[in-house]
Amino acid sequence: MKARIRRARLVETVMKTVTGAAAMLIIATAFALLGYLLYRGGPSITWEFLTAVPRKFMTEGGIWPAILGTLLLTFWTAVFALPVGVLAGVYLSEYAKRGLRTRLIRLSIANMAGVPSIVYGLFGYALFVIALKFKVSILSGSLTLACLTLPVIITATEEALRQVPSDLRQASLALGASRWRTTYKVILPAAAPGVVTGSILGLSRAAGETAPILFTAAFFSAPPASSVLDKTMALPYHIYIMATQPVKPAPGVVWGSALVLVAGISIVNIAAAAWRSRARKRIRW
Amino acid sequence: MAFRRAAETVVRVLITTSGWTAIAVLAAITVFLILNARQAISVVGLTKMLTGKLWYPTSTPPLFGFLPYIVASLRATFVALLVAVPLGVAAAVYISEFAGRRTKEVAKTIIEFMAAVPSVVYGLLAVAVAGPLVKEIFNLTSGLTILTAGLALGVMAVPTIVSISEDALHAVPDELRQGSLALGNTRWQTVQKVIVPSAASGIFASVMLGLGRAIGETMVVLMAAGNTMTLTWSLISSGRPMTAVMAGEMGETVQGGLHYSALFVVGLTLFLITFVINLAADTVLERQRVRWRR
Numbered sequence: 231m232k233a234r235i236r237r238a239r240l241v242e243t244v245m246k247t248v249t250g251a252a253a254m255l256i257i258a259t260a261f262a263l264l265g266y267l268l269y270r271g272g273p274s275i276t277w278e279f280l281t282a283v284p285r286k287f288m289t290e291g292g293i294w295p296a297i298l299g300t301l302l303l304t305f306w307t308a309v310f311a312l313p314v315g316v317l318a319g320v321y322l323s324e325y326a327k328r329g330l331r332t333r334l335i336r337l338s339i340a341n342m343a344g345v346p347s348i349v350y351g352l353f354g355y356a357l358f359v360i361a362l363k364f365k366v367s368i369l370s371g372s373l374t375l376a377c378l379t380l381p382v383i384i385t386a387t388e389e390a391l392r393q394v395p396s397d398l399r400q401a402s403l404a405l406g407a408s409r410w411r412t413t414y415k416v417i418l419p420a421a422a423p424g425v426v427t428g429s430i431l432g433l434s435r436a437a438g439e440t441a442p443i444l445f446t447a448a449f450f451s452a453p454p455a456s457s458v459l460d461k462t463m464a465l466p467y468h469i470y471i472m473a474t475q476p477v478k479p480a481p482g483v484v485w486g487s488a489l490v491l492v493a494g495i496s497i498v499n500i501a502a503a504a505w506r507s508r509a510r511k512r513i514r515w
Numbered sequence: 516m517a518f519r520r521a522a523e524t525v526v527r528v529l530i531t532t533s534g535w536t537a538i539a540v541l542a543a544i545t546v547f548l549i550l551n552a553r554q555a556i557s558v559v560g561l562t563k564m565l566t567g568k569l570w571y572p573t574s575t576p577p578l579f580g581f582l583p584y585i586v587a588s589l590r591a592t593f594v595a596l597l598v599a600v601p602l603g604v605a606a607a608v609y610i611s612e613f614a615g616r617r618t619k620e621v622a623k624t625i626i627e628f629m630a631a632v633p634s635v636v637y638g639l640l641a642v643a644v645a646g647p648l649v650k651e652i653f654n655l656t657s658g659l660t661i662l663t664a665g666l667a668l669g670v671m672a673v674p675t676i677v678s679i680s681e682d683a684l685h686a687v688p689d690e691l692r693q694g695s696l697a698l699g700n701t702r703w704q705t706v707q708k709v710i711v712p713s714a715a716s717g718i719f720a721s722v723m724l725g726l727g728r729a730i731g732e733t734m735v736v737l738m739a740a741g742n743t744m745t746l747t748w749s750l751i752s753s754g755r756p757m758t759a760v761m762a763g764e765m766g767e768t769v770q771g772g773l774h775y776s777a778l779f780v781v782g783l784t785l786f787l788i789t790f791v792i793n794l795a796a797d798t799v800l801e802r803q804r805v806r807w808r809r
Contacts, residue, residue: 241701241703246609249613252606253614256626256629257621261625266644270643315533317529318530318537320533321534325534335537337794341793342537344789344792346730346733346785347733348731348733348762349544352548352765353547356547356551408519434631438633438635439633439634440633441734444762469636492632495631
């Protein structure tokens, strides 16, 4: 009996160490990844690198057109995806009845989230670039990215709305407010932190995507875009092209761009998460 | 008042329409893939494409067999799962069952960071870090192999597996945990005999979603897998998964041509594979959701 207990305790210690080591290994990998990016990309980051246009076939100067392109693509993605995504989340949380129809919608959302990004690229190419004749442009690219981001925004919105206690909902309805007024004046404001943060996470993922914009928006070398019908440079695409070019460019450009992209996305995500936790403290029920 | 009611109706229609967009987009994707794939399927034949070993889209006559690419996708995904499943599930168990609150918070933040790093950056790291390592260890002429890309895919799949497994473990009601501990089981015995079996479906779903992510990933395999058509099961030789074929060739095709259409067949195949994977994961997750609903 005692031996069995001792053995069980030993197994426990061993397994705790093994699973802990797995967790540590993952954390170490993340730190190594970040450290390596800083080490390789850090020296390239100068004011000129961020704000100047490329010179000498991209080997010198800055990456401003690529940064601007990514910002524009993300902005238009938000314009297309946010209204529909938030309303769809409202539908699922506030309007939809339980049943086959709703189950089907949920299933579609789950499946949309799992569709490979390159398939979105093909779809965007066939629909926006060719069928709708938007050409290779910011418009085509951001519509493609909007499709990809939609499931993230819908899920985030629905979850945030569901966390609002039903007391609030019922109190508002009891006062005679209609369903939409209740949603608009009571539920959405209370759920705003979750909705906004979730949407930002989704959009920042879109900002880092390469495959969907390969044939819908991105171009190797383009001047800063002046209209949504222009093709554009974009950070992820720039990294891909510069890293796989037969003639090796200055590696500083590649790693510098990678660091700018990762840092940009991380900063936005951290800011969003921090804002959410502050806003959550303010709204209490 | 009448105006109010009319506005309410408009809003309701708007919201309901938005609710249906997910179905609409998914249907549109299916329709457009099929429409564009039709030409190649009728001219070349689906079986011939799926089982053909040669892909020479510009030769005369052109050949569109993409079996080597399907196998390459499977090889890379296999490596990814080999890395990500043990690591991810073990870490999820630790984070959910053993870690203190502080460690839990830190680990979750870091895993969120890993999930947010764009795939093209993982591709860059695979080429620059994993490539030379693989080349050195296996004494190869090039470090760009399925193993190289698969390792990066594994790292990318870890966040998915950890967070969904952790959710599943966390969702196991505390009474089960307390009950087992009260019977004199150690924490590990509880994990092994009570928690993990109860969360098994969620863990399975996390593996399926990680699998879907790995098989559908483009940039890493495009940059780090070596881009060759060899049909082999070896993990340390190069290859070209389906996603890399589409990303690499779509830009060069004549729009509406046979090559263009053949790439849509590849896309449709991948779409169907991931569809089945996601359906399996979602069905299992839904069952679990119903089970723990209290």
